[in-house]
Amino acid sequence: MLILVTGATGKVGRRFIAGLLDDPRFSKARIRALCHNRLYEATDRVDVFQGSIADRDVVAKALDGVTHVVHLATCKETPEDIMDVTVKGLFWLLEEFRRSVTARQFILIGGDAGVGHFHYRHDGPITENARHCAYPGSYALSKVLEEVMLEQFGIQYGLNGCCLRAPWIMEKDDFKYSLSFGDDVFGGPDWKTLVPEEAARRYAAMGTVPLLLDADGRPLKRNFIHVDDLVSAILATIDNPRAERQLFNICMDRPVDYAEVAAYLLRTRNLDSVDIPSRFHSNWMDNSKAKYLLDWRPNYDLEMLIDSAWQYERSKEEPRIVWYPG
Incomplete structure:
Protein backbone atom coordinates (compact mmCIF):
# COMPACT_ATOMS: atom_id res chain seq x y z
CA MET A 1 0.00 0.00 0.00
CA LEU A 2 1.49 3.32 -1.13
CA ILE A 3 -0.62 6.35 -0.20
CA LEU A 4 -0.10 9.68 -1.91
CA VAL A 5 -0.98 12.52 0.45
CA THR A 6 -1.42 16.00 -1.00
CA GLY A 7 -1.32 18.90 1.44
CA ALA A 8 0.89 16.72 3.61
CA THR A 9 2.27 19.56 5.74
CA GLY A 10 -1.13 20.97 6.74
CA LYS A 11 -2.90 20.28 10.03
CA VAL A 12 -4.83 17.32 8.60
CA GLY A 13 -1.96 15.99 6.50
CA ARG A 14 0.52 15.84 9.36
CA ARG A 15 -1.97 14.32 11.77
CA PHE A 16 -3.16 11.78 9.20
CA ILE A 17 0.34 10.61 8.36
CA ALA A 18 1.26 10.25 12.03
CA GLY A 19 -2.00 8.41 12.76
CA LEU A 20 -1.60 5.99 9.89
CA LEU A 21 2.03 5.18 10.71
CA ASP A 22 1.03 4.45 14.33
CA ASP A 23 -1.94 2.27 13.38
CA PRO A 24 -1.15 -1.48 13.38
CA ARG A 25 -3.77 -2.02 10.67
CA PHE A 26 -1.49 -0.16 8.28
CA SER A 27 1.89 -1.43 9.47
CA LYS A 28 2.99 -2.20 5.91
CA ALA A 29 1.68 1.02 4.35
CA ARG A 30 4.04 3.65 2.99
CA ILE A 31 3.39 7.36 2.43
CA ARG A 32 4.39 9.61 -0.43
CA ALA A 33 4.02 13.21 0.71
CA LEU A 34 3.42 15.57 -2.20
CA CYS A 35 4.57 18.99 -1.01
CA HIS A 36 4.63 22.41 -2.63
CA ASN A 37 6.03 25.21 -0.46
CA ARG A 38 6.68 23.46 2.85
CA LEU A 39 8.38 20.04 2.99
CA TYR A 40 7.49 17.04 5.11
CA GLU A 41 10.30 15.15 6.85
CA ALA A 42 11.34 11.99 4.96
CA THR A 43 11.62 8.72 6.92
CA ASP A 44 11.97 5.04 6.09
CA ARG A 45 8.19 4.90 5.46
CA VAL A 46 7.66 8.42 4.10
CA ASP A 47 9.18 9.71 0.89
CA VAL A 48 8.79 13.32 -0.13
CA PHE A 49 7.94 14.57 -3.61
CA GLN A 50 8.00 18.30 -4.28
CA GLY A 51 5.90 20.10 -6.88
CA SER A 52 2.50 21.57 -7.69
CA ILE A 53 -0.58 19.51 -8.50
CA ALA A 54 -1.32 22.12 -11.17
CA ASP A 55 1.52 20.54 -13.18
CA ARG A 56 0.41 17.33 -14.92
CA ASP A 57 3.96 15.97 -15.20
CA VAL A 58 4.44 16.41 -11.45
CA VAL A 59 1.18 14.59 -10.75
CA ALA A 60 2.03 11.73 -13.13
CA LYS A 61 5.38 11.13 -11.46
CA ALA A 62 3.97 11.47 -7.95
CA LEU A 63 1.31 8.84 -8.73
CA ASP A 64 3.76 6.24 -9.99
CA GLY A 65 3.04 3.01 -8.11
CA VAL A 66 0.48 4.67 -5.83
CA THR A 67 -2.48 2.59 -4.61
CA HIS A 68 -4.38 5.25 -2.67
CA VAL A 69 -4.71 9.03 -2.74
CA VAL A 70 -5.75 11.17 0.22
CA HIS A 71 -6.32 14.58 -1.34
CA LEU A 72 -6.06 17.45 1.15
CA ALA A 73 -4.40 20.23 -0.84
CA THR A 74 -6.59 23.26 -1.50
CA CYS A 75 -6.63 27.05 -1.75
CA LYS A 76 -8.65 29.52 0.25
CA GLU A 77 -9.87 32.86 -1.12
CA THR A 78 -7.13 33.20 -3.73
CA PRO A 79 -8.83 33.62 -7.13
CA GLU A 80 -5.48 33.88 -8.91
CA ASP A 81 -4.56 30.32 -7.83
CA ILE A 82 -7.75 28.45 -7.16
CA MET A 83 -8.61 27.29 -10.69
CA ASP A 84 -5.07 26.11 -11.43
CA VAL A 85 -4.45 24.42 -8.09
CA THR A 86 -7.78 23.29 -6.67
CA VAL A 87 -9.75 22.58 -9.83
CA LYS A 88 -7.14 21.71 -12.48
CA GLY A 89 -4.99 20.04 -9.84
CA LEU A 90 -7.79 17.67 -8.88
CA PHE A 91 -8.53 17.02 -12.55
CA TRP A 92 -4.92 15.95 -13.22
CA LEU A 93 -4.93 13.75 -10.11
CA LEU A 94 -8.12 12.01 -11.19
CA GLU A 95 -6.98 11.68 -14.82
CA GLU A 96 -3.70 10.05 -13.86
CA PHE A 97 -5.31 7.96 -11.13
CA ARG A 98 -7.90 6.45 -13.46
CA ARG A 99 -5.16 5.44 -15.91
CA SER A 100 -2.95 3.85 -13.25
CA VAL A 101 -2.70 0.06 -13.04
CA THR A 102 -1.98 0.20 -9.29
CA ALA A 103 -4.74 2.64 -8.26
CA ARG A 104 -7.32 1.33 -5.77
CA GLN A 105 -9.00 4.23 -3.94
CA PHE A 106 -9.20 8.03 -4.12
CA ILE A 107 -10.26 9.89 -0.95
CA LEU A 108 -11.16 13.57 -1.20
CA ILE A 109 -11.56 15.78 1.86
CA GLY A 110 -14.34 18.20 0.95
CA GLY A 111 -15.90 21.03 2.89
CA ASP A 112 -19.29 22.26 4.08
CA ALA A 113 -18.69 25.42 2.04
CA GLY A 114 -20.10 23.37 -0.83
CA VAL A 115 -23.52 23.38 0.83
CA GLY A 116 -23.39 27.00 1.92
CA HIS A 117 -22.01 26.61 5.44
CA PHE A 118 -24.04 29.09 7.55
CA HIS A 119 -24.74 31.51 4.72
CA TYR A 120 -28.09 29.97 3.71
CA ARG A 121 -31.13 28.82 5.62
CA HIS A 122 -31.71 25.07 5.82
CA ASP A 123 -35.11 23.78 6.84
CA GLY A 124 -33.72 20.58 8.34
CA PRO A 125 -30.52 18.66 9.02
CA ILE A 126 -27.98 18.86 6.19
CA THR A 127 -27.59 15.36 4.78
CA GLU A 128 -25.46 14.15 1.91
CA ASN A 129 -28.49 14.70 -0.35
CA ALA A 130 -28.50 18.46 0.20
CA ARG A 131 -28.06 20.44 -3.00
CA HIS A 132 -24.84 22.28 -3.67
CA CYS A 133 -25.09 26.02 -2.91
CA ALA A 134 -21.79 27.86 -2.79
CA TYR A 135 -21.71 31.17 -0.97
CA PRO A 136 -19.98 34.14 -2.69
CA GLY A 137 -16.25 33.71 -3.23
CA SER A 138 -13.89 31.35 -5.01
CA TYR A 139 -13.29 28.90 -2.15
CA ALA A 140 -16.88 27.73 -1.78
CA LEU A 141 -17.20 27.37 -5.55
CA SER A 142 -14.09 25.19 -5.61
CA LYS A 143 -15.59 22.88 -2.95
CA VAL A 144 -18.65 22.35 -5.16
CA LEU A 145 -16.53 21.68 -8.24
CA GLU A 146 -14.35 19.18 -6.36
CA GLU A 147 -17.30 17.09 -5.21
CA VAL A 148 -18.96 17.14 -8.62
CA MET A 149 -15.74 16.23 -10.42
CA LEU A 150 -15.07 13.24 -8.18
CA GLU A 151 -18.67 12.07 -8.56
CA GLN A 152 -18.51 12.32 -12.34
CA PHE A 153 -15.24 10.39 -12.57
CA GLY A 154 -17.01 7.63 -10.69
CA ILE A 155 -19.88 7.72 -13.18
CA GLN A 156 -17.68 8.05 -16.27
CA TYR A 157 -14.95 5.58 -15.41
CA GLY A 158 -16.10 3.62 -12.37
CA LEU A 159 -13.36 5.24 -10.31
CA ASN A 160 -13.42 4.16 -6.67
CA GLY A 161 -13.66 7.55 -5.02
CA CYS A 162 -15.00 8.75 -1.69
CA CYS A 163 -15.58 12.27 -0.40
CA LEU A 164 -15.48 13.12 3.30
CA ARG A 165 -17.22 16.47 3.68
CA ALA A 166 -15.87 18.26 6.74
CA PRO A 167 -16.85 21.56 8.38
CA TRP A 168 -14.31 23.83 10.10
CA ILE A 169 -11.39 21.70 11.34
CA MET A 170 -10.01 22.41 14.82
CA GLU A 171 -6.76 21.36 16.52
CA LYS A 172 -4.67 22.43 19.52
CA ASP A 173 -5.84 25.94 20.59
CA LYS A 221 -25.41 26.73 15.74
CA ARG A 222 -22.37 25.98 13.59
CA ASN A 223 -20.62 22.75 12.61
CA PHE A 224 -17.08 21.82 13.60
CA ILE A 225 -14.83 18.75 13.59
CA HIS A 226 -11.64 18.09 15.52
CA VAL A 227 -8.71 16.99 13.38
CA ASP A 228 -8.34 13.75 15.35
CA ASP A 229 -11.94 12.78 14.55
CA LEU A 230 -11.45 13.59 10.87
CA VAL A 231 -8.31 11.48 10.77
CA SER A 232 -10.15 8.55 12.36
CA ALA A 233 -12.79 8.87 9.63
CA ILE A 234 -10.15 8.82 6.89
CA LEU A 235 -8.58 5.71 8.41
CA ALA A 236 -12.04 4.07 8.59
CA THR A 237 -12.53 4.82 4.89
CA ILE A 238 -9.33 3.27 3.53
CA ASP A 239 -10.17 0.06 1.63
CA ASN A 240 -13.67 0.04 3.13
CA PRO A 241 -15.98 -1.41 0.44
CA ARG A 242 -18.93 0.50 1.90
CA ALA A 243 -17.14 3.77 1.10
CA GLU A 244 -16.95 3.20 -2.65
CA ARG A 245 -18.36 6.20 -4.58
CA GLN A 246 -19.92 7.60 -1.40
CA LEU A 247 -20.14 11.05 0.15
CA PHE A 248 -20.07 11.34 3.95
CA ASN A 249 -20.62 14.24 6.34
CA ILE A 250 -17.82 14.06 8.93
CA CYS A 251 -18.66 16.35 11.83
CA MET A 252 -19.41 16.47 15.55
CA ASP A 253 -22.64 14.80 16.68
CA ARG A 254 -24.12 18.22 17.47
CA PRO A 255 -23.19 21.60 16.06
CA PRO A 277 -26.00 39.88 15.80
CA SER A 278 -25.47 38.46 12.32
CA ARG A 279 -27.17 37.65 9.04
CA PHE A 280 -26.00 34.01 9.26
CA HIS A 281 -28.20 30.94 9.71
CA SER A 282 -27.90 28.02 12.08
CA ASN A 283 -27.34 24.63 10.53
CA TRP A 284 -26.90 21.02 11.59
CA MET A 285 -24.86 18.55 9.55
CA ASP A 286 -26.11 14.98 9.91
CA ASN A 287 -23.29 12.43 10.32
CA SER A 288 -25.57 9.37 10.55
CA LYS A 289 -24.47 7.93 7.21
CA ALA A 290 -20.80 7.82 8.25
CA LYS A 291 -21.76 6.21 11.55
CA TYR A 292 -23.82 3.56 9.78
CA LEU A 293 -21.60 2.68 6.83
CA LEU A 294 -18.13 3.39 8.21
CA ASP A 295 -18.80 2.43 11.85
CA TRP A 296 -17.21 5.75 12.77
CA ARG A 297 -17.89 7.94 15.81
CA PRO A 298 -16.51 11.37 16.71
CA ASN A 299 -14.92 11.56 20.15
CA TYR A 300 -15.07 15.32 20.62
CA ASP A 301 -18.17 16.96 22.07
CA LEU A 302 -18.52 20.65 22.92
CA GLU A 303 -16.96 20.49 26.38
CA MET A 304 -14.00 18.43 25.17
CA LEU A 305 -13.48 20.83 22.26
CA ILE A 306 -13.41 23.83 24.62
CA ASP A 307 -11.32 22.23 27.35
CA SER A 308 -8.68 20.90 24.97
CA ALA A 309 -8.30 24.34 23.36
CA TRP A 310 -8.03 26.27 26.64
CA GLN A 311 -5.68 23.72 28.22
CA TYR A 312 -3.29 23.56 25.29
CA GLU A 313 0.06 25.18 26.07
CA ARG A 314 2.43 26.10 23.27
CA SER A 315 6.18 25.92 23.75
CA LYS A 316 8.51 28.61 22.44
CA GLU A 317 9.46 26.20 19.67
CA GLU A 318 5.82 26.06 18.54
CA PRO A 319 4.67 29.61 17.79
CA ARG A 320 1.10 30.03 16.62
CA ILE A 321 1.38 30.45 12.84
CA VAL A 322 -1.73 30.82 10.72
CA TRP A 323 -0.81 29.73 7.20
CA TYR A 324 -4.23 30.75 5.92
CA PRO A 325 -7.21 32.44 7.59
CA GLY A 326 -9.45 29.47 8.31
Whole structure:
Protein backbone atom coordinates (compact mmCIF):
# COMPACT_ATOMS: atom_id res chain seq x y z
CA MET A 1 0.00 0.00 0.00
CA LEU A 2 1.49 3.32 -1.13
CA ILE A 3 -0.62 6.35 -0.20
CA LEU A 4 -0.10 9.68 -1.91
CA VAL A 5 -0.98 12.52 0.45
CA THR A 6 -1.42 16.00 -1.00
CA GLY A 7 -1.32 18.90 1.44
CA ALA A 8 0.89 16.72 3.61
CA THR A 9 2.27 19.56 5.74
CA GLY A 10 -1.13 20.97 6.74
CA LYS A 11 -2.90 20.28 10.03
CA VAL A 12 -4.83 17.32 8.60
CA GLY A 13 -1.96 15.99 6.50
CA ARG A 14 0.52 15.84 9.36
CA ARG A 15 -1.97 14.32 11.77
CA PHE A 16 -3.16 11.78 9.20
CA ILE A 17 0.34 10.61 8.36
CA ALA A 18 1.26 10.25 12.03
CA GLY A 19 -2.00 8.41 12.76
CA LEU A 20 -1.60 5.99 9.89
CA LEU A 21 2.03 5.18 10.71
CA ASP A 22 1.03 4.45 14.33
CA ASP A 23 -1.94 2.27 13.38
CA PRO A 24 -1.15 -1.48 13.38
CA ARG A 25 -3.77 -2.02 10.67
CA PHE A 26 -1.49 -0.16 8.28
CA SER A 27 1.89 -1.43 9.47
CA LYS A 28 2.99 -2.20 5.91
CA ALA A 29 1.68 1.02 4.35
CA ARG A 30 4.04 3.65 2.99
CA ILE A 31 3.39 7.36 2.43
CA ARG A 32 4.39 9.61 -0.43
CA ALA A 33 4.02 13.21 0.71
CA LEU A 34 3.42 15.57 -2.20
CA CYS A 35 4.57 18.99 -1.01
CA HIS A 36 4.63 22.41 -2.63
CA ASN A 37 6.03 25.21 -0.46
CA ARG A 38 6.68 23.46 2.85
CA LEU A 39 8.38 20.04 2.99
CA TYR A 40 7.49 17.04 5.11
CA GLU A 41 10.30 15.15 6.85
CA ALA A 42 11.34 11.99 4.96
CA THR A 43 11.62 8.72 6.92
CA ASP A 44 11.97 5.04 6.09
CA ARG A 45 8.19 4.90 5.46
CA VAL A 46 7.66 8.42 4.10
CA ASP A 47 9.18 9.71 0.89
CA VAL A 48 8.79 13.32 -0.13
CA PHE A 49 7.94 14.57 -3.61
CA GLN A 50 8.00 18.30 -4.28
CA GLY A 51 5.90 20.10 -6.88
CA SER A 52 2.50 21.57 -7.69
CA ILE A 53 -0.58 19.51 -8.50
CA ALA A 54 -1.32 22.12 -11.17
CA ASP A 55 1.52 20.54 -13.18
CA ARG A 56 0.41 17.33 -14.92
CA ASP A 57 3.96 15.97 -15.20
CA VAL A 58 4.44 16.41 -11.45
CA VAL A 59 1.18 14.59 -10.75
CA ALA A 60 2.03 11.73 -13.13
CA LYS A 61 5.38 11.13 -11.46
CA ALA A 62 3.97 11.47 -7.95
CA LEU A 63 1.31 8.84 -8.73
CA ASP A 64 3.76 6.24 -9.99
CA GLY A 65 3.04 3.01 -8.11
CA VAL A 66 0.48 4.67 -5.83
CA THR A 67 -2.48 2.59 -4.61
CA HIS A 68 -4.38 5.25 -2.67
CA VAL A 69 -4.71 9.03 -2.74
CA VAL A 70 -5.75 11.17 0.22
CA HIS A 71 -6.32 14.58 -1.34
CA LEU A 72 -6.06 17.45 1.15
CA ALA A 73 -4.40 20.23 -0.84
CA THR A 74 -6.59 23.26 -1.50
CA CYS A 75 -6.63 27.05 -1.75
CA LYS A 76 -8.65 29.52 0.25
CA GLU A 77 -9.87 32.86 -1.12
CA THR A 78 -7.13 33.20 -3.73
CA PRO A 79 -8.83 33.62 -7.13
CA GLU A 80 -5.48 33.88 -8.91
CA ASP A 81 -4.56 30.32 -7.83
CA ILE A 82 -7.75 28.45 -7.16
CA MET A 83 -8.61 27.29 -10.69
CA ASP A 84 -5.07 26.11 -11.43
CA VAL A 85 -4.45 24.42 -8.09
CA THR A 86 -7.78 23.29 -6.67
CA VAL A 87 -9.75 22.58 -9.83
CA LYS A 88 -7.14 21.71 -12.48
CA GLY A 89 -4.99 20.04 -9.84
CA LEU A 90 -7.79 17.67 -8.88
CA PHE A 91 -8.53 17.02 -12.55
CA TRP A 92 -4.92 15.95 -13.22
CA LEU A 93 -4.93 13.75 -10.11
CA LEU A 94 -8.12 12.01 -11.19
CA GLU A 95 -6.98 11.68 -14.82
CA GLU A 96 -3.70 10.05 -13.86
CA PHE A 97 -5.31 7.96 -11.13
CA ARG A 98 -7.90 6.45 -13.46
CA ARG A 99 -5.16 5.44 -15.91
CA SER A 100 -2.95 3.85 -13.25
CA VAL A 101 -2.70 0.06 -13.04
CA THR A 102 -1.98 0.20 -9.29
CA ALA A 103 -4.74 2.64 -8.26
CA ARG A 104 -7.32 1.33 -5.77
CA GLN A 105 -9.00 4.23 -3.94
CA PHE A 106 -9.20 8.03 -4.12
CA ILE A 107 -10.26 9.89 -0.95
CA LEU A 108 -11.16 13.57 -1.20
CA ILE A 109 -11.56 15.78 1.86
CA GLY A 110 -14.34 18.20 0.95
CA GLY A 111 -15.90 21.03 2.89
CA ASP A 112 -19.29 22.26 4.08
CA ALA A 113 -18.69 25.42 2.04
CA GLY A 114 -20.10 23.37 -0.83
CA VAL A 115 -23.52 23.38 0.83
CA GLY A 116 -23.39 27.00 1.92
CA HIS A 117 -22.01 26.61 5.44
CA PHE A 118 -24.04 29.09 7.55
CA HIS A 119 -24.74 31.51 4.72
CA TYR A 120 -28.09 29.97 3.71
CA ARG A 121 -31.13 28.82 5.62
CA HIS A 122 -31.71 25.07 5.82
CA ASP A 123 -35.11 23.78 6.84
CA GLY A 124 -33.72 20.58 8.34
CA PRO A 125 -30.52 18.66 9.02
CA ILE A 126 -27.98 18.86 6.19
CA THR A 127 -27.59 15.36 4.78
CA GLU A 128 -25.46 14.15 1.91
CA ASN A 129 -28.49 14.70 -0.35
CA ALA A 130 -28.50 18.46 0.20
CA ARG A 131 -28.06 20.44 -3.00
CA HIS A 132 -24.84 22.28 -3.67
CA CYS A 133 -25.09 26.02 -2.91
CA ALA A 134 -21.79 27.86 -2.79
CA TYR A 135 -21.71 31.17 -0.97
CA PRO A 136 -19.98 34.14 -2.69
CA GLY A 137 -16.25 33.71 -3.23
CA SER A 138 -13.89 31.35 -5.01
CA TYR A 139 -13.29 28.90 -2.15
CA ALA A 140 -16.88 27.73 -1.78
CA LEU A 141 -17.20 27.37 -5.55
CA SER A 142 -14.09 25.19 -5.61
CA LYS A 143 -15.59 22.88 -2.95
CA VAL A 144 -18.65 22.35 -5.16
CA LEU A 145 -16.53 21.68 -8.24
CA GLU A 146 -14.35 19.18 -6.36
CA GLU A 147 -17.30 17.09 -5.21
CA VAL A 148 -18.96 17.14 -8.62
CA MET A 149 -15.74 16.23 -10.42
CA LEU A 150 -15.07 13.24 -8.18
CA GLU A 151 -18.67 12.07 -8.56
CA GLN A 152 -18.51 12.32 -12.34
CA PHE A 153 -15.24 10.39 -12.57
CA GLY A 154 -17.01 7.63 -10.69
CA ILE A 155 -19.88 7.72 -13.18
CA GLN A 156 -17.68 8.05 -16.27
CA TYR A 157 -14.95 5.58 -15.41
CA GLY A 158 -16.10 3.62 -12.37
CA LEU A 159 -13.36 5.24 -10.31
CA ASN A 160 -13.42 4.16 -6.67
CA GLY A 161 -13.66 7.55 -5.02
CA CYS A 162 -15.00 8.75 -1.69
CA CYS A 163 -15.58 12.27 -0.40
CA LEU A 164 -15.48 13.12 3.30
CA ARG A 165 -17.22 16.47 3.68
CA ALA A 166 -15.87 18.26 6.74
CA PRO A 167 -16.85 21.56 8.38
CA TRP A 168 -14.31 23.83 10.10
CA ILE A 169 -11.39 21.70 11.34
CA MET A 170 -10.01 22.41 14.82
CA GLU A 171 -6.76 21.36 16.52
CA LYS A 172 -4.67 22.43 19.52
CA ASP A 173 -5.84 25.94 20.59
CA ASP A 174 -7.67 26.80 17.35
CA PHE A 175 -11.10 26.98 18.95
CA LYS A 176 -9.92 29.39 21.64
CA TYR A 177 -8.56 31.78 19.04
CA SER A 178 -11.65 31.43 16.86
CA LEU A 179 -13.39 33.39 19.65
CA SER A 180 -10.79 36.15 20.06
CA PHE A 181 -11.62 39.84 19.70
CA GLY A 182 -7.94 40.54 19.05
CA ASP A 183 -5.70 40.54 16.01
CA ASP A 184 -4.88 36.89 16.77
CA VAL A 185 -8.39 35.73 15.77
CA PHE A 186 -8.42 32.47 13.83
CA GLY A 187 -10.84 32.32 10.93
CA GLY A 188 -14.08 34.21 10.79
CA PRO A 189 -16.02 36.21 11.66
CA ASP A 190 -13.38 38.79 12.52
CA TRP A 191 -15.07 39.76 15.78
CA LYS A 192 -13.16 43.01 16.40
CA THR A 193 -14.68 44.50 13.23
CA LEU A 194 -18.21 43.89 14.53
CA VAL A 195 -17.98 46.03 17.66
CA PRO A 196 -16.58 49.52 18.44
CA GLU A 197 -12.77 49.63 18.51
CA GLU A 198 -12.58 50.45 22.20
CA ALA A 199 -14.96 47.62 23.06
CA ALA A 200 -12.89 45.18 20.99
CA ARG A 201 -9.73 46.09 22.92
CA ARG A 202 -11.55 45.66 26.22
CA TYR A 203 -13.05 42.31 25.23
CA ALA A 204 -9.68 41.04 24.01
CA ALA A 205 -7.97 42.04 27.27
CA MET A 206 -10.67 40.41 29.42
CA GLY A 207 -11.06 37.24 27.36
CA THR A 208 -14.70 38.04 26.59
CA VAL A 209 -16.15 35.68 23.99
CA PRO A 210 -18.71 36.39 21.27
CA LEU A 211 -22.17 34.90 21.51
CA LEU A 212 -23.07 34.84 17.83
CA LEU A 213 -26.76 35.25 17.00
CA ASP A 214 -28.36 34.01 13.79
CA ALA A 215 -30.57 36.00 11.42
CA ASP A 216 -33.57 35.24 13.64
CA GLY A 217 -31.84 36.58 16.76
CA ARG A 218 -31.27 33.14 18.30
CA PRO A 219 -27.89 31.70 19.35
CA LEU A 220 -26.24 30.41 16.21
CA LYS A 221 -25.41 26.73 15.74
CA ARG A 222 -22.37 25.98 13.59
CA ASN A 223 -20.62 22.75 12.61
CA PHE A 224 -17.08 21.82 13.60
CA ILE A 225 -14.83 18.75 13.59
CA HIS A 226 -11.64 18.09 15.52
CA VAL A 227 -8.71 16.99 13.38
CA ASP A 228 -8.34 13.75 15.35
CA ASP A 229 -11.94 12.78 14.55
CA LEU A 230 -11.45 13.59 10.87
CA VAL A 231 -8.31 11.48 10.77
CA SER A 232 -10.15 8.55 12.36
CA ALA A 233 -12.79 8.87 9.63
CA ILE A 234 -10.15 8.82 6.89
CA LEU A 235 -8.58 5.71 8.41
CA ALA A 236 -12.04 4.07 8.59
CA THR A 237 -12.53 4.82 4.89
CA ILE A 238 -9.33 3.27 3.53
CA ASP A 239 -10.17 0.06 1.63
CA ASN A 240 -13.67 0.04 3.13
CA PRO A 241 -15.98 -1.41 0.44
CA ARG A 242 -18.93 0.50 1.90
CA ALA A 243 -17.14 3.77 1.10
CA GLU A 244 -16.95 3.20 -2.65
CA ARG A 245 -18.36 6.20 -4.58
CA GLN A 246 -19.92 7.60 -1.40
CA LEU A 247 -20.14 11.05 0.15
CA PHE A 248 -20.07 11.34 3.95
CA ASN A 249 -20.62 14.24 6.34
CA ILE A 250 -17.82 14.06 8.93
CA CYS A 251 -18.66 16.35 11.83
CA MET A 252 -19.41 16.47 15.55
CA ASP A 253 -22.64 14.80 16.68
CA ARG A 254 -24.12 18.22 17.47
CA PRO A 255 -23.19 21.60 16.06
CA VAL A 256 -21.51 24.10 18.35
CA ASP A 257 -24.14 26.34 19.95
CA TYR A 258 -22.60 29.74 20.78
CA ALA A 259 -24.90 30.15 23.78
CA GLU A 260 -23.69 26.83 25.19
CA VAL A 261 -20.08 27.91 24.56
CA ALA A 262 -20.66 31.16 26.44
CA ALA A 263 -22.41 29.42 29.35
CA TYR A 264 -19.68 26.79 29.69
CA LEU A 265 -16.84 29.34 29.60
CA LEU A 266 -18.62 31.50 32.19
CA ARG A 267 -19.12 28.49 34.48
CA THR A 268 -15.65 26.97 34.10
CA ARG A 269 -13.39 29.97 33.42
CA ASN A 270 -15.44 32.99 34.56
CA LEU A 271 -15.32 34.53 31.07
CA ASP A 272 -18.08 36.91 30.04
CA SER A 273 -19.73 36.98 26.64
CA VAL A 274 -21.31 39.61 24.41
CA ASP A 275 -24.12 39.15 21.88
CA ILE A 276 -23.07 39.59 18.25
CA PRO A 277 -26.00 39.88 15.80
CA SER A 278 -25.47 38.46 12.32
CA ARG A 279 -27.17 37.65 9.04
CA PHE A 280 -26.00 34.01 9.26
CA HIS A 281 -28.20 30.94 9.71
CA SER A 282 -27.90 28.02 12.08
CA ASN A 283 -27.34 24.63 10.53
CA TRP A 284 -26.90 21.02 11.59
CA MET A 285 -24.86 18.55 9.55
CA ASP A 286 -26.11 14.98 9.91
CA ASN A 287 -23.29 12.43 10.32
CA SER A 288 -25.57 9.37 10.55
CA LYS A 289 -24.47 7.93 7.21
CA ALA A 290 -20.80 7.82 8.25
CA LYS A 291 -21.76 6.21 11.55
CA TYR A 292 -23.82 3.56 9.78
CA LEU A 293 -21.60 2.68 6.83
CA LEU A 294 -18.13 3.39 8.21
CA ASP A 295 -18.80 2.43 11.85
CA TRP A 296 -17.21 5.75 12.77
CA ARG A 297 -17.89 7.94 15.81
CA PRO A 298 -16.51 11.37 16.71
CA ASN A 299 -14.92 11.56 20.15
CA TYR A 300 -15.07 15.32 20.62
CA ASP A 301 -18.17 16.96 22.07
CA LEU A 302 -18.52 20.65 22.92
CA GLU A 303 -16.96 20.49 26.38
CA MET A 304 -14.00 18.43 25.17
CA LEU A 305 -13.48 20.83 22.26
CA ILE A 306 -13.41 23.83 24.62
CA ASP A 307 -11.32 22.23 27.35
CA SER A 308 -8.68 20.90 24.97
CA ALA A 309 -8.30 24.34 23.36
CA TRP A 310 -8.03 26.27 26.64
CA GLN A 311 -5.68 23.72 28.22
CA TYR A 312 -3.29 23.56 25.29
CA GLU A 313 0.06 25.18 26.07
CA ARG A 314 2.43 26.10 23.27
CA SER A 315 6.18 25.92 23.75
CA LYS A 316 8.51 28.61 22.44
CA GLU A 317 9.46 26.20 19.67
CA GLU A 318 5.82 26.06 18.54
CA PRO A 319 4.67 29.61 17.79
CA ARG A 320 1.10 30.03 16.62
CA ILE A 321 1.38 30.45 12.84
CA VAL A 322 -1.73 30.82 10.72
CA TRP A 323 -0.81 29.73 7.20
CA TYR A 324 -4.23 30.75 5.92
CA PRO A 325 -7.21 32.44 7.59
CA GLY A 326 -9.45 29.47 8.31
